[in-house]
Amino acid sequence: MSEKDDRTPDFESEGVAEVNLTEVPSELAILPLRDTILFPHAILPLAVARESSVALVHDAVRERKVIGVITQRDPAVDDPVESDLYRVGTLTHIHKMFKFPDGSLRLVVQGVQRFRLKGVGQYRPFIKASIELLSETVPPEQEIEVKALAQSAQGLFQRVVELSPTLSDELQTLAANIQDPARLAD
Structure with missing residues (x-):
């Protein structure tokens, strides 16, 4: 038998249960995205390799929590701070997680609802921020x-x-x- 390729996942995990918007916490773990925007209702594959992002995903899957994703202003920034993030992100449901031998993850996620970033409360082990869900109703x-x-x-x-x-x-x-x-x- 040949050795496993670094691109082959060694386990698969089901993600977070369906999202109940009345139970969304006011503080949310934030996954910064480089050059990617996730819209509400869209399903998207994501590659996750940053140590802090991997820790965030493991925590979210273990605790069955939703996360927030926000696009970075500059994809070259490795450790983004609040000013590096756009102000609007998407509440996100993790459907599946695949773990690769190199420690990186591949996710299948679905956007749920937009939110506004009110302020970052922590950066380690991953970003957590206070958020406000945004309504999509038309006046x-x-x-x-x-x-x-x-x-x-x-x-x-x-x-x-x-x-x-x-x-x-x-x-x-x-x-x-x-x-x-x-x-x-x-």
Whole structure:
């Protein structure tokens, strides 16, 4: 038998249970992302290698907690501080975790809801910050305009799909069935 390749995971773990937004703590572990944005409802694979980020993920999976992800302003920064992070992030559900022999992790995560970063309370062993969940409701006085913009965006997207030889026709149906303007925008 050959030795394990460094890219082969040595165990797989189920992540956090479904997220109940009424039970989200006001202080959350924050996973800084380099060159990646996670939107609410999107499912994304993530590679995690920083020591502090690996510790955060292990804690979240062990304790079955949600985490927050926020994109870094400069991906070259190895130990980001509050000023290196954008102010809006996404509450995140970890679906799966794969551990690799080199100590890095691969995750399958899903964005749940946007939040605003109010302030970082700790940096070690990983970043923890106070947050405020952001509502995605449309003010009543803007409902008509938002609905019109959403319909226009859906129409334009359908036209793009029609004109593109590489995009699947199923994308037209998918976009047409999105009723929530916030989800359509994401």
